[in-house]
Amino acid sequence: MDRIALEGKVLSENDRIAARLRESFKQHGILCVNLISSPGSGKTALLERTLERLPKSTRVAVLTGDIQTDNDARRLSRFGFPAKQITTGGTCHLDALRVERAMAEWPLESLDYLIVENVGNLVCPSSYDLGEAAKIVMLSVAEGEDKPLKYPSIFAKSELLILNKIDLLPYVYFDMSKAREYARQVHPGMDIVEVSCTTGQGLDDWIGWLEKRRTATDHTD
Amino acid sequence: MHELSIASAILDAVRNEADKHPGAHVLKVGVRIGVLSGVEPEALSFGFSALVQGTTLEPLALEIEAVPRRQRCSACNLTFDVLEESLACPRCANDHTTLAGGEELDLAYLEVED
Numbered sequence: 069m070d071r072i073a074l075e076g077k078v079l080s081e082n083d084r085i086a087a088r089l090r091e092s093f094k095q096h097g098i099l100c101v102n103l104i105s106s107p108g109s110g111k112t113a114l115l116e117r118t119l120e121r122l123p124k125s126t127r128v129a130v131l132t133g134d135i136q137t138d139n140d141a142r143r144l145s146r147f148g149f150p151a152k153q154i155t156t157g158g159t160c161h162l163d164a165l166r167v168e169r170a171m172a173e174w175p176l177e178s179l180d181y182l183i184v185e186n187v188g189n190l191v192c193p194s195s196y197d198l199g200e201a202a203k204i205v206m207l208s209v210a211e212g213e214d215k216p217l218k219y220p221s222i223f224a225k226s227e228l229l230i231l232n233k234i235d236l237l238p239y240v241y242f243d244m245s246k247a248r249e250y251a252r253q254v255h256p257g258m259d260i261v262e263v264s265c266t267t268g269q270g271l272d273d274w275i276g277w278l279e280k281r282r283t284a285t286d287h288t289d
Numbered sequence: 290m291h292e293l294s295i296a297s298a299i300l301d302a303v304r305n306e307a308d309k310h311p312g313a314h315v316l317k318v319g320v321r322i323g324v325l326s327g328v329e330p331e332a333l334s335f336g337f338s339a340l341v342q343g344t345t346l347e348p349l350a351l352e353i354e355a356v357p358r359r360q361r362c363s364a365c366n367l368t369f370d371v372l373e374e375s376l377a378c379p380r381c382a383n384d385h386t387t388l389a390g391g392e393e394l395d396l397a398y399l400e401v402e403d
Contacts, residue, residue, distance in 0.1 A: 069316065069400055069401070069402050070313075070400070070401050070403075071398050071399070071400050071401075072306065072310070072398060072399045072400075072401060073397070073398050074302065074306060074318075074319075074396035074397055074398055075396070076302075076395070076396055077394055077395055077396070078295055078298050078299055078302065078320060078394040078396055079295075079298055079394055080298075080302070081298060081301065082298075159291060159294070160291055161291060191327035192291050192327050194327065194392070195326060195327060195328075195392070195394060220325060220358075220388050221325045221326075221327070221388070221391075221392050224387070224388040253385065253387075254387070254388060255387070255388075256363070256385075256387060
C-alpha cells in the first residue's frame with residue numbers, strides 16, 4: 069500500500085475560478101466587494117441607501133444571493149443600476165462559479181464597482197473566495213457585540229466592519245466599545261464604520277471608504 | 290452547513306489524482322479540516338459515504354484530521370494551538386493574540402494499492 073501526499077485545498081476549483089474573476093476585475097478596474105452578515109443585519113437596506121445616494125453616473129452593479137426569492141434584486145433594481153439575484157436553492161453561501169455565471173451577460177467595461185451581497189450567514193461564506201478585492205462584514209446593534217469572538221474567521225478576513233442600526237442604540241443592550249474592541253482583537257487593523265440605514269448617519273463614511281478603496285486598488289495594481 | 294459540496298469537491302480531487310495512477314486502487318483519502326472552517330466532521334463523513342455509494346470508488350474511506358485553532362501572540366510572536374477557551378498566550382500571558390489557523394479545508398493524502 070502506498071501513500072501519496074496531496075497538495076492543495078479542497079476548494080481549489082472554487083479558488084481557481086475566483087482567481088480568474090479577480091484577474092478580470094483587475095483588468096477592468098472594477099472594485100468587487102463581498103458583503104457578509106447574519107440574516108437581518110441590514111445588507112439589502114445598506115445597498116438601497118447606497119444606491120440611492122450614488123450619483124446616477126456611477127458605474128455600479130449589485131449581485132445579491134439568497135436561498136429563495138428574488139425579493140432583494142427587485143428591491144435593488146428600483147435605483148436604476150444593474151441588479152441581479154442569485155438564488156442558491158438551499159446552498160448557504162455564494163461560490164465563484166455562481167458569480168461568474170451571473171456576471172457573464174454584464175459587460176465588465178461598463179463597471180467600476182461590483183457589490184456582492186452574500187447569503188445571510190457568518191460561517192460558510194468565509195470559506196468561498198468570490199474573486200473580491202475585499203470582504204466586508206456587517207453587524208447590527210440588535211445582535212450580540214461578541215459576534216467577532218464567536219465567528220472569528222469572517223472578522224479576521226474582512227477589511228471593513230460596518231456596525232449598522234446605530235439609531236437603535238438607546239433601545240438595545242449593545243456595548244459599542246466592546247464590539248469595536250472584540251473586532252480589533254480578532255483583526256487588529258480592521259477599518260470600522262458606524263451607520264444607520266434609517267437616519268442616514270455614517271453612510272457618507274461608508275461610501276467614502278468604498279471610493280477610497282477603489283482608488284487604492286487602482287494605484288497599487 | 291455545506292458538507293455535501295465539500296465531500297463532492299474531495300471526491301473530484303480523488304478522481305483527478307487517481308487518473309494520474311492508472312491501475313491503482315484508491316483505499317482512503319485524508320483531509321485536514323480546521324475547527325473554524327464551518328465544516329462538521331460527522332456530517333462530512335456522512336455526505337462522503339452517501340456520494341461514494343454505488344460508484345467505482347466504493348469502498349473508499351475518508352480520514353479527517355481535525356486541525357485546532359491557532360493564535361499568534363502580538364507580544365512574543367509565539368504561535369500556539371488553542372486547546373481551551375482562553376486565547377491568551379501560554380508563554381507570556383498576553384491576551385492580545387490574533388487568528389493564525391484553524392480554517393483549513395486541505396487535502397492531505399491518498400492511500401492506494403496496485
